[in-house]
Amino acid sequence: MNIYRGCTHGCIYCDSRSEIYKMEHEFEDIAVKRNSLSLLKKQLIKRPKAMIGTGAMSDPYMPLEKNLEFTRKSLELINRYGFGFTCITKSDLVLRDLDLLKKINEKSKVVVQMTITTADDDLCKILEPGVCETSKRVDALKKLNKEGIPTVVWLCPILPYINDTSDNINSILDFCIDANVKGILCIEMGLTLRKGNREYFYKKLDQHFPGLKEKYIEEFGNRYSLPSPNSKQLMSIFNKKTQKHGLMNNPQEIFQYLSHFPQKSLQSKLI
Template sequence: MHYTQSKSILSSNNGMNLYRGCTHGCIYCDSRSSVYGMDHAFEDVEVKKNSLELLKKELLKRPKSMIGTGAMTDPYIPLENHLEYVRGALKLIYKYGFGFTCITKSDLILRDLDLLEKINEKSKVVVQMTLTTADDELCGILEPNVCRTSRRVEVLNALNDVGIPTVVWLCPILPYINDTPENISKILDYCVESNVHGIICFEMGLTLRHGNREYFYFKLDEHFPGLKEKYIKEYGSSYAIPSPNNKKLMDLFMKRTSDEGILNSPPEIFRYLAEFPQKSYQSKLNFEPSGL
């Protein structure tokens, strides 16, 4: 871990990254790609020390809208457990009347359930959770340093119990590893049971480019001997790595989600995530954020 000072914290579309780098250890992570210009080791997480000061200033200037995080780095990495930058950001988001959405694989988000409920009462919260495999043992290989799929499903159920909508990212689906009808069907079962609002799935496959390709192949050699050579033979240096079962699995995905009334169009889901509700709540709901 190391600290840095930032000049801004919100992007033009209200995206926020309090941390840069990650320790979850997911073998397929695109954020390792050299295209992002990270000038430090990926696991040496950069902490934007002045991020909450910047966030307060920027929220005061912007119209009420959804604030999003997690596109590049899971906000609920283990460091957050004691640094509490995300919790601090949630207090500000609540105080100034904004909405919140994040992408995570971690059950640490339940620590902040009190704040998420308050924000959702006042404006809107949507929690996005990544699910790649229904097999906890395989999950421990693909995503070794974060809670297993069964625990993430418990998180989805806990959020549903308090009325916080959820969206699942069904990706990546790795050829010859988790690209089976049994796996996709079980994940969809989980989504139905936990009443998810939408599931984002572009295609069944993954993407590889310089930086994450090398790490992914290193991990294939470690856990799936011989599979790297199969990937190289079939895909070469392609960016898109589609599953040979893509059509069959996408047909399964589209039919099941349509039958269950779950949103399955990425553009439609992204519109839903960005939409800020017009609610007329008073500024105080018997809860006053402290410390900021």
């Protein structure tokens, strides 16, 4: 489910800027799918119960959601028709809807997925300037855990020569352990670039990390996948620490967990 198109978070690495998605307007000029709620209702009425996901292409908790409340109204429908819900976000605005998330979780299942790329709030403001800093996201994870809402963290992207340090990875993992997350999703230590987001990313490197663009071009050329030179060491830290603390760390296992709809929900009644 994508009820918005585009994003105002301004993350310098965002893949959703890529030309492959055929965005026909400025990325920060958000397109609001005004019929999305009626379309969602039609689908919920006729489809078997399942998990409803959102946030893969556009954060459902951008600042404009404060007033439009399309995400909240979607949650009201999902709760009414007895479906489950999961979202990917970088915003603590998700806490506004804690009342609905708890209701859905009581009847079926909710998982809030939060992206964290750096433990440093100052660096976060450079990499993700239009969204709340890491410390507020960690606080949100703790509050969600306290209210019984399961959480998963996306540890990505890890940008070569920027946030690909053992200190950063260890600190993020410690945050996740402290917040009692169910799992941490990290496919590899690196990032991906393609036409559209590559040009924006390089422009931001020139602005905030002078000289680094040239290093990227020399080392990676126009490759889609840009692994960190520290990837092996960082993945070892990631695997050892998550295993020690009993956190899910296998991407396939996590995706199965996110998509699994519990049997108890099949007996939910409409409210």
